[in-house]
Amino acid sequence: MKAVVLKKPGGLDQIALCERDETVPGPTEIKVAIKASSLNYHDLLVAQGHMPTETDRILMSDGAGIVEQVGEEVTEFAVGDAVVSTFFPQWLNGPATTPVGNFAQTPGDGVDGMAAEYVVRSTSAFTHAPKGWRHEESATITTAGLTAWRALVVDGKIKAGDTILTLGTGGVSLAALQIGKLMGAKVIITSSSDDKLSKAKALGADVTINYRTTPNWAEAVLAATHGKGVDHVIELGGPNTLNQSIEAVRVGGHISLIGVLTGFQGDIATASIMAKQVRLQGLIVGSKQDQMEYIKALNASDIRPIIDKTFAFDALAEAFDYQQSGSHFGKICLTW
Numbered sequence: 446m447k448a449v450v451l452k453k454p455g456g457l458d459q460i461a462l463c464e465r466d467e468t469v470p471g472p473t474e475i476k477v478a479i480k481a482s483s484l485n486y487h488d489l490l491v492a493q494g495h496m497p498t499e500t501d502r503i504l505m506s507d508g509a510g511i512v513e514q515v516g517e518e519v520t521e522f523a524v525g526d527a528v529v530s531t532f533f534p535q536w537l538n539g540p541a542t543t544p545v546g547n548f549a550q551t552p553g554d555g556v557d558g559m560a561a562e563y564v565v566r567s568t569s570a571f572t573h574a575p576k577g578w579r580h581e582e583s584a585t586i587t588t589a590g591l592t593a594w595r596a597l598v599v600d601g602k603i604k605a606g607d608t609i610l611t612l613g614t615g616g617v618s619l620a621a622l623q624i625g626k627l628m629g630a631k632v633i634i635t636s637s638s639d640d641k642l643s644k645a646k647a648l649g650a651d652v653t654i655n656y657r658t659t660p661n662w663a664e665a666v667l668a669a670t671h672g673k674g675v676d677h678v679i680e681l682g683g684p685n686t687l688n689q690s691i692e693a694v695r696v697g698g699h700i701s702l703i704g705v706l707t708g709f710q711g712d713i714a715t716a717s718i719m720a721k722q723v724r725l726q727g728l729i730v731g732s733k734q735d736q737m738e739y740i741k742a743l744n745a746s747d748i749r750p751i752i753d754k755t756f757a758f759d760a761l762a763e764a765f766d767y768q769q770s771g772s773h774f775g776k777i778c779l780t781w
């Protein structure tokens with residue numbers, strides 16, 4: 446079978462298509478024909494060699510496809526089922542109690558990923574996909590979609606009438622916009638591009654702010670909320686955006702610390718977090734149970750992920766280049 450791997454020391458020119466042997470599932474495993482994946486910043490960091498992995502690691506965390514074969518003890522899946530991978534196969538349910546964030550069992554990082562024609566995994570590495578979704582659409586759930594769901598629903602306990610602020614128009618942010626609207630929230634979204642903001646408005650965003658032309662965007666958020674601030678922030682920037690997110694959140698509000706788009710450390714207004722009694726929650730994706738609950742909600746909704754562009758798996762380096770250009774709106778996907 447074909448697989449896309451990363452050679453040492455990493456870098457987009459070290460991505461190579463290779464041949465690997467197919468394997469047979471053990472009693473509690475399933476074999477899945479992977480049809481699609483989607484790109485995340487984490488995959489890019491691995492591919493660039495910034496998160497070192499073993500040589501010839503098969504790339505990509507997100508995978509969606511069709512069950513080809515099941516082990517004799519498997520009851521959760523049957524041949525022909527459409528499935529989507531989980532980011533932390535070892536985290537089945539409940540709050541995070543083990544250091545899953547070391548990515549030791551995350552596909553495309555600590556273990557081989559989904560950029561292969563077939564994968565054989567334990568049943569904990571997959572859930573059923575939403576009914577009727579294309580594989581590219583399902584592949585957006587594993588990382589970006591589930592992260593937005595956990596931030597707003599699992600941790601945020603969002604209520605109809607809440608106001609959320611989400612930063613930029615990438616995969617996590619647009620999933621948050623869609624989940625926010627599904628749950629009856631008012632959504633404020635930022636972007637560097639007025640064109641992307643018009644598209645976000647068409648998806649239901651209530652307030653749009655260009656963070657390039659309005660560098661003090663927290664003031665615009667406060668103005669849009671009558672000085673009160675928002676109930677939830679989907680904080681994707683990190684050090685260069687967090688202080689404005691703290692300014693933009695209401696007293697007692699909730700900030701989901703998710704992204705590292707502007708780096709990994711910085712000067713943070715700790716006194717403001719205290720004074721505003723903000724709930725600042727760091728999070729990394731979610732459990733298999735969270736994913737199943739998200740998919741149950743998706744099955745009861747009309748939501749479909751926003752896919753900007755789809756590349757062939759063997760054009761993965763080109764797809765990462767496109768991701769780095771920042772011109773995308775929503776998700777970038779891969780198919781065989």
Ligand SMILES: NC(=O)c1ccc[n+]([C@@H]2O[C@H](COP(=O)([O-])OP(=O)(O)OC[C@H]3O[C@@H](n4cnc5c(N)ncnc54)[C@H](OP(=O)(O)O)[C@@H]3O)[C@@H](O)[C@H]2O)c1
Nearest residue numbers: 486592613614615616617636637703704705706728729730
């Ligand atoms: N903790 C977790 O579990 C988890 C899960 C998924 C992703 N993440 C992280 O979340 C971040 C976003 O991931 P993604 O997959 O959604 O990325 P993505 O699809 O590549 O989105 C990137 C978008 O973010 C926006 N952006 C960039 N710099 C910004 C800034 N300074 N202020 C506001 N927006 C900015 C841009 O939107 P515009 O073009 O509209 O300006 C850009 O297109 C990444 O850091 C990623 O590592 C974390």
